[in-house]
Amino acid sequence: MTTTETADRTDGIGIPARPRGDLLAAMMGLTTCLLPFLVPAGPGNTAPADLGIMLCIVLAVLWAVREQLPIKLPYIAGVTGLVLGGAFAAFVTDAPVGAALVVIQDLLLLAWAVSLALGRHNLAIVGAVTLAWCRTAVVYSAVMSVAYLVGINALTGVSAKDGVRASYTFGDPNLAGNYLVMSLFVMAACQHPRSPGVRRLSYLVVLTAIGFTGSNGAMLTLLVGLVLAFTVTRYRRQGPVAGLATLAATALLAGLMIAFVMPRVDLGQIREQAAGSVPLLRDSFGRSANSSSERATIVREGTNLFLAGDAAGFGPARTKATLAATQAPYVKEAHNDYLATLLERGLIGAIGLLLLGVAVLVRCIRLVVGTLPKAYAELVPRPWLLAIIGPVMATAAGFYEVLHFRHLWTWLGLVAALVLAMQDEQRKAS
Numbered sequence: 001m002t003t004t005e006t007a008d009r010t011d012g013i014g015i016p017a018r019p020r021g022d023l024l025a026a027m028m029g030l031t032t033c034l035l036p037f038l039v040p041a042g043p044g045n046t047a048p049a050d051l052g053i054m055l056c057i058v059l060a061v062l063w064a065v066r067e068q069l070p071i072k073l074p075y076i077a078g079v080t081g082l083v084l085g086g087a088f089a090a091f092v093t094d095a096p097v098g099a100a101l102v103v104i105q106d107l108l109l110l111a112w113a114v115s116l117a118l119g120r121h122n123l124a125i126v127g128a129v130t131l132a133w134c135r136t137a138v139v140y141s142a143v144m145s146v147a148y149l150v151g152i153n154a155l156t157g158v159s160a161k162d163g164v165r166a167s168y169t170f171g172d173p174n175l176a177g178n179y180l181v182m183s184l185f186v187m188a189a190c191q192h193p194r195s196p197g198v199r200r201l202s203y204l205v206v207l208t209a210i211g212f213t214g215s216n217g218a219m220l221t222l223l224v225g226l227v228l229a230f231t232v233t234r235y236r237r238q239g240p241v242a243g244l245a246t247l248a249a250t251a252l253l254a255g256l257m258i259a260f261v262m263p264r265v266d267l268g269q270i271r272e273q274a275a276g277s278v279p280l281l282r283d284s285f286g287r288s289a290n291s292s293s294e295r296a297t298i299v300r301e302g303t304n305l306f307l308a309g310d311a312a313g314f315g316p317a318r319t320k321a322t323l324a325a326t327q328a329p330y331v332k333e334a335h336n337d338y339l340a341t342l343l344e345r346g347l348i349g350a351i352g353l354l355l356l357g358v359a360v361l362v363r364c365i366r367l368v369v370g371t372l373p374k375a376y377a378e379l380v381p382r383p384w385l386l387a388i389i390g391p392v393m394a395t396a397a398g399f400y401e402v403l404h405f406r407h408l409w410t411w412l413g414l415v416a417a418l419v420l421a422m423q424d425e426q427r428k429a430s
Contacts, residue, residue: 222392373425
């Protein structure tokens with residue numbers, strides 16, 4: 001079946017159907033379903049989704065070669081900088097083999113995004129991935145929320161390490177919360193489930209699962225995303241003046257709260273009350289002061305480490321080991337992509353991260369201001385909400401290391417596919 005025939009077939013409700021025998025689209029959908037299942041981890045922190053990712057890459061190459069499809073390499077400049085910076089730092093510092101594995105992960109995730117970008121040639125890829133993501137997020141959240149309420153800790157990942165916070169099958173509450181926040185915006189962009197009532201209920205289910213993670217970072221990024229989503233939606237519906245007015249009003253309100261309200265609020269007392277109340281509040285907001293202090297210490301030690309070193313970096317995933325070797329008083333990973341990149345991959349890696357950020361920003365802007373081809377718009381009716389994930393993840397990168405999150409690169413691949421399809425349509429029209 002040709003690509004054109006694939007685009008013409010629908011399932012009767014306007015959603016392109018998966019072509020028969022399209023193993024690539026089916027595998028990408030299955031791999032997307034596996035994204036939340038990271039524990040128990042295999043060797044090198046591998047997960048079931050990694051096997052699917054590698055198989056999808058092979059199938060994508062075979063399909064592209066057979067059909068003689070042009071392969072674009074989105075984000076290649078940024079990832080090249082990250083890889084070169086990491087490899088150079090590892091060589092200079094004679095880092096162990098584990099550092100090389102991090103560089104291989106960079107290349108594997110880029111290849112996954114490039115494979116997903118082939119969705120510009122086949123609607124079935126975009127349809128399978130978006131549908132699988134939306135349905136998986138809802139079902140996963142429902143099952144995990146019930147398990148949390150019933151007390152099945154083996155399934156919810158609740159342990160003494162994180163108190164009553166749920167990490168589910170991610171191994172970390174913050175990672176779980178980040179995936180679920182991103183899933184909310186994917187659902188909103190794709191308008192899945194199609195029924196408005198069912199969709200609102202699904203949002204509530206996912207929000208409940210986010211709440212059980214007790215992730216302050218997830219709540220912050222959710223707030224950032226909601227403000228931007230409201231602003232951009234106003235822009236799309238009423239024009240740039242309405243969008244800018246909304247953004248200005250939000251900024252003014254935030255400024256007034258910071259200047260006049262926050263100084264009159266005793267956050268310490270609120271944290272103490274939270275720490276002595278509901279266990280979930282105790283282990284999330286109640287410990288936010290300690291978390292903020294720890295992160296400030298990490299940033300301070302990381303900055304001192306960079307200033308004491310050179311511009312080459314210490315090697316990928318070597319921040320903790322380097323701090324230990326220098327007898328730093330607080331030995332932890334950077335928990336910050338910006339600092340981690342500068343420390344571990346040096347100036348070369350920092351330039352690569354900047355180029356990657358610019359590439360993502362440009363594509364997000366195109367989704368906000370542009371119009372998708374009709375067939376793709378049926379799959380993603382509100383692409384500007386998909387673009388909101390960009391600043392959401394940029395915010396999260398300030399207190400997580402998100403560059404190796406599989407769901408981040410799945411989103412990047414989808415964004416690339418939609419923007420490329422938009423550009424193809426514009427070339428045909430001109």
